[in-house]
Amino acid sequence: MALDSVVAHMMGCPAQRLPFLQRAKALGLGDFDLEKIEIDGELIQIPNFKLPPMGDQARAGSEAIRAFLHSKAILRPKADPSRCTACGTCVAQCPVQALSLPEDLPIVDADICIACFCCQEICPEKAITLQ
Ligand code: SF4
Ligand code: SF4
Known part of the structure; x- marks a missing residue:
């Protein structure tokens, strides 16, 4: 952070x-x-850095587009059953509790997932792909 x-x-x-x-x-x-x-060294701002629309400005642009991107266009993690050992590490580390392990394979709640991909990074079996 x-x-x-x-x-x-x-x-x-x-x-x-x-x-x-x-x-x-x-x-x-x-x-x-x-x-x-x-902070080591001097903290400076990059001159003339152009930011995209943010916050209310972006939301006001198109709620429908945001919803579409969230549900369809953003990649979500998916565990490969041939690699996953059901260790639960990804479930424990997900910052928003979007993963659960109801049986032997974690599943993601796409409405909660913030697409940080910590689960993919942390999986010891490299079992998580993005789809
Ligand atoms: S961390 Fe990897 S091996 Fe462990 S439950 Fe999650 S996907 Fe499966
Ligand atoms: S991508 Fe991030 S938010 Fe989504 S399930 Fe993985 S750890 Fe949780």
């Missing part, structure tokens, strides 16, 4: 405007407050 906050600042975007950082902070995963982040 500290790295995301610093990079957001460099792009001229206040970290507190980013919903995923707000959510991560609410879950106790860290803090985006620059006062609480140890």
